[in-house]
Structure formats: structure tokens, C-alpha cells
Amino acid sequence: MVSAVPILEARGLGRIFTRRGGLFAPRSVLRAVEGIDLELPVGGRLAIVGESGCGKSTLGRLLLGLAAPSAGTILFESMEHGHRSPADWKRFRRESALVQQNPLAALDPQMTIGAQVAEPLTVHGRARGAAAREMAERGLVEVGLGPEMMARFPHQLSGGQRQRVVIARALVMSPKLVVFDEAVSALDVSVQAQVVGLINAQQHRLGLSYLFISHDLRIVRHVADRIAVMYLGRIVETGPIDAIYRAPTHPYTQALLAAVPRLDPRARRPAVTIRGEATASAADGPGCAFRTRCAMAIARCASERPELLALGDRATACHRAGEVSEPQRERMELVS
Numbered sequence: 490m491v492s493a494v495p496i497l498e499a500r501g502l503g504r505i506f507t508r509r510g511g512l513f514a515p516r517s518v519l520r521a522v523e524g525i526d527l528e529l530p531v532g533g534r535l536a537i538v539g540e541s542g543c544g545k546s547t548l549g550r551l552l553l554g555l556a557a558p559s560a561g562t563i564l565f566e567s568m569e570h571g572h573r574s575p576a577d578w579k580r581f582r583r584e585s586a587l588v589q590q591n592p593l594a595a596l597d598p599q600m601t602i603g604a605q606v607a608e609p610l611t612v613h614g615r616a617r618g619a620a621a622r623e624m625a626e627r628g629l630v631e632v633g634l635g636p637e638m639m640a641r642f643p644h645q646l647s648g649g650q651r652q653r654v655v656i657a658r659a660l661v662m663s664p665k666l667v668v669f670d671e672a673v674s675a676l677d678v679s680v681q682a683q684v685v686g687l688i689n690a691q692q693h694r695l696g697l698s699y700l701f702i703s704h705d706l707r708i709v710r711h712v713a714d715r716i717a718v719m720y721l722g723r724i725v726e727t728g729p730i731d732a733i734y735r736a737p738t739h740p741y742t743q744a745l746l747a748a749v750p751r752l753d754p755r756a757r758r759p760a761v762t763i764r765g766e767a768t769a770s771a772a773d774g775p776g777c778a779f780r781t782r783c784a785m786a787i788a789r790c791a792s793e794r795p796e797l798l799a800l801g802d803r804a805t806a807c808h809r810a811g812e813v814s815e816p817q818r819e820r821m822e823l824v825s
């Protein structure tokens with residue numbers, strides 16, 4: 490059951506990276522994340538999607554306080570990150586977790602699986618010794634791994650088993666908030682399905698609130714209630730996942746979904762990619778950052794940045810939102 494009270498909120502969130510210039514190149518500023526507003530209700534499951542480099546990981550790290558924002562505020566359980574004392578940060582660290590793509594990099598090759606899953610419990614003073622080991626073993630069983638895994642080392646496990654270990658370690662503290670950042674992207678399709686099932690089961694069991702960051706639109710449908718589509722640092726469309734998949738209104742979301750033919754097994758569309766690439770410079774200036782790749786762009790798109798405007802429980806940042814008809818959409822796919 491999803492509560493209406495947000496556990497996590499972001500307002501006007503931004504992160505700038507300054508790139509040092511070379512001999513002939515001036516310093517440049519990259520707006521990796523800009524103007525992000527979002528709310529995650531207790532028990533909410535929000536997917537963040539978009540192409541590589543659009544700022545998804547940076548957003549996840551900002552929300553977890555692992556990177557400092559250049560602008561905006563983040564509130565977890567109504568407390569601003571910027572106002573946290575060291576003790577408040579400690580509590581937040583206990584109550585939040587990040588699960589990343591590469592389990593081998595996340596695990597220590599020299600430590601047994603049992604010791605690694607128990608580690609957060611001892612580090613945060615929750616349990617130690619036999620009690621911590623028992624909780625770790627239970628955590629492993631909950632992600633479908635037998636107690637015999639306790640004594641093994643990461644290299645003795647398959648990729649899917651290692652990712653389960655990473656999830657067990659993230660969940661052993663019963664966190665309230667988890668950011669899954671491309672958490673299943675490196676796994677085989679069948680293992681992906683198992684891990685997605687596991688995430689769903691654990692979410693249900695713990696009443697977790699989470700962000701699920703992915704570039705893979707086939708997967709997010711199975712793990713999220715709402716979706717936010719990012720393009721060059723900004724959210725361009727957001728809303729309930731079923732409604733957005735059924736009727737996307739932003740041309741970028743439409744193109745992303747059109748590029749995933751297997752979303753709808755009845756559709757016999759070829760896999761297509763959106764023409765061109767997202768270039769960071771397109772986000773500078775007054776217009777829409779997507780206009781250079783958009784088959785629907787008009788003069789206004791170059792002169793005026795579309796705001797993220799709400800319509801009911803969804804919102805879109807496009808001057809031509811919702812104008813695209815089914816036949817036009819087919820043509821758009823052919824253009825790309």
C-alpha cells in the first residue's frame with residue numbers, strides 16, 4: 490500500500506560539473522542534473538529512465554547524499570539533507586542503500602560472503618558476532634541463496650548470485666530507501682527476471698521505497714509504479730507507468746518506447762534508435778534540449794524551453810505534448 494506522504498522529496502535539484510579547459514579549449518560547465526522536482530511516497534517505486542549520460546546516476550547519488558547538489562534541496566522524512574548533523578547522516582546511512590550495476594566491484598574478493606553481508610550490521614552497531622552472522626544468513630536465504638554461501642568467496646559465485654548477495658547486503662539493515670542503479674543490467678535476461686522478482690518480493694516484505702534507475706524500458710515496467718524520463722539532466726515526462734507506456738506524450742518518451750518492440754509482443758515494429766545523439770550543448774540556451782533530434786520540433790522549440798506542465802497525475806515538458814497521433818508516431822519511427 491503506497492502512502493501519500495513522501496519519504497523523499499527533491500526541489501529544484503541541480504548538479505553542475507566544471508570541465509577544465511585545455512590549451513585552446515575554454516572551461517566548460519556541464520549541467521548533469523537540472524531543475525529536478527520529485528516526490529517518492531512511502532512504499533513508492535519510481536523508475537528513472539533515459540539514455541546513457543542523461544544524469545540518472547548523478548541524480549541517484551544526490552538523493553542518497555553521496556554527492557553534493559549545486560542547487561536545490563532534498564528532504565528525507567521531511568528533514569533536509571543540508572540540515573543534517575553528523576548523527577542525522579549516520580541514521581540516514583543506516584536507513585538508505587545503493588545497489589549498483591557491477592557486483593564484482595561492490596564485493597571484496599578477499600572476504601567471505603557471510604562476512605560481507607554481516608558487515609553493515611557491525612559497522613552500524615546493529616548486531617555483532619553470532620547474531621550478525623545469523624541475520625546475514627537469514628538475509629541470504631531471503632534472496633534465494635542457501636546458508637552454504639556464507640563461507641564462499643565472490644569468485645565462486647555466478648553473476649546472478651553475486652548480485653543477490655549485493656541486494657542481501659543492501660537489505661540486511663532493513664533500509665527505508667534504496668536506489669537500484671542499473672542493478673540488473675549486467676545480468677542475463679533469465680537472471681534479470683529472477684532478480685526483478687526478488688526486488689518485488691523484498692519491496693513487498695519490507696515496504697521499501699525505491700528508485701529504480703535503468704536505460705532498459707522492458708525491465709522498469711515490472712518494478713515501478715511511476716516513471717520519470719530524463720533527457721540531458723531534466724525530467725521531460727513523468728507519471729504512472731501504465732499510463733505513460735500506453736500513451737506517452739513527449740516525443741522523446743515516444744521514441745524510447747518505439748525502440749523497444751518487445752514491450753508489446755503483438756507489435757511487429759523493427760528495433761529503432763532515435764536519430765543522432767544527446768549532446769550536452771543542446772541543453773544550453775533557451776530552447777528545448779531535445780529539439781535537435783525531434784521530428785516534431787517547431788520554431789518555438791528553439792526559443793523557449795518547455796516547462797514540465799502537470800495534467801492530472803502526469804506531467805510533460807513539450808510544447809507539442811500529446812499532439813502526436815498514431816500514424817505520425819509510425820512516421821517518427823521511420824525517420825529514426
Ligand SMILES: Nc1ncnc2c1ncn2[C@@H]1O[C@H](COP(=O)(O)OP(=O)(O)OP(=O)(O)O)[C@@H](O)[C@H]1O
Pocket residue numbers: 506507519521539540541542543544545546547548704769
Ligand atoms: N564526477 C564527474 N565529473 C565530471 N562529469 C561527470 C561526473 N559524473 C558524471 N559526469 C557527467 O555527467 C553526465 C551525467 O552522468 P551520469 O552518470 O549521471 O548519467 P547516466 O544517465 O547515469 O549515464 P550512464 O547510464 O551511462 O551511467 C555525463 O555527461 C557524465 O559524463
